[in-house]
Amino acid sequence: MTDFAWHDGHLYVATDAGIARLTRDEQLELVSRQANVCSLAVHQGKLYAGLVVGGVVEVQPMTEAMLRAARLSPAQASAKAPRQVRLAVVGERLLALTPDGVQVVSPKANGGFEWERFDRPGSPRQRLKSGHVTSLAFDATGRLWVGTFEQGLDILDPETGDVLRHVQDETVREINYLCATSRLSPMLAATSQGIVAFESNGRVVRRYDTASSMLIGNAVSHLCPVNSGSGPAALAVATAKGLTLWQDGIGRSLTAFHGLPSNYLYCCAVHDSRLYVGTLAGLAELDGLRVVRTWRTDNAELPANWISALLSVDGLLYVGTYGGGVCALHPNGDMVRFPETKGIEVNLNAMATDGERLYVGTLDRGLLVYDLRRRQWRVWQSGLPSSNVTALAVRPDALFVGTTGGLARIERYRFE
16 A cells, blocks of 8 residues: 545545555445556545656546546656656645655646646746755744755745745855844855845845955854853854854854864854854864863764754754764763664754754655654655755744755644
8 A cells, every 4th residue: 555545435545556445335446457656635626646657647436448448648647747746735736746846736627737846836936946945944024034055045935935035146046054043134144155144125235254254264054143141143153164253243263273073064053051063073062262072973972973963952952963863962961872863864954843843854864853752753754845854944833844856844733
């Protein structure tokens, strides 16, 4: 069995060899000999099947003659139809989740189907510039900012998916991280060419780089606001050449010479009033501008030295690694591994929480979900445009998931 759906008072079951339905006397009867069905969905009163080999077919109660004819037609098997189609219904739309991204499927009167990229629908105003999402952040008004790998950023209406504004120029191009919690600006973008500050409407107001702002490196991986009480806004800037602590226009930098495990930094987090920095060669704890402790595979239970994500939750610092899964730093300084995540590559800064669960984006396993109360892990891939999860943003009612194949919204109740 590959999927099932409730339709017209019957339970329909999809298998590799065809589609059957459960009768009222609890017997299975064949309704289609269509092979390689991987998903079923009910849309506007009709039942549709997504196929491994590519395309979609409508499933109907069939006579013997119809059963013999129930094969994928040439129109349905057109070159535009992607393979490995998993169907989902969101609102009034029938969506096809494929390895190449999310498509909107529109049945036509002649029995065929129109296909359109979900992240690139119709008008230019409603089009994501790129499906390769690298960072997500909500601004103060609830709009979703989407950073991409090579095409700048888009500001979206999270309810409709409409793009309200696209921003891209020579520096707003390769977005590594979006930060909406700094007092410096309504939105900051960490890019391959420094930091870009935006007004709430998406207009660029200032750029910071090695020449203008005493940053130690222009390739910025992460930005972390540092609590400075009522004093000037402070910001920890992780770069490929070290760490810059930037405050009131003055940057003070640390490198491996000052005790960092490596100059290649990927993430930062404030935990228990201390700043922690994830590097290519381990984790470091800072007290002001002084490195006071480091964790590596040779001196702690760290599963891998490459630290790709950090998140402080309920007294623990969760540490995502590239190749070693997830572990947690306890208040006594001990690092505790999660064997369920062994060998997993956690993507850069792809970690978020809603207070009940920890969400972790991985290179090829989809989404890892950790129930903080039950202390249980599970893998979630349903509804994802790609198993390469690169960015996460949490709202009270939904989780927004960025991948290399597009953007997905998952209602939080589905994780219960």
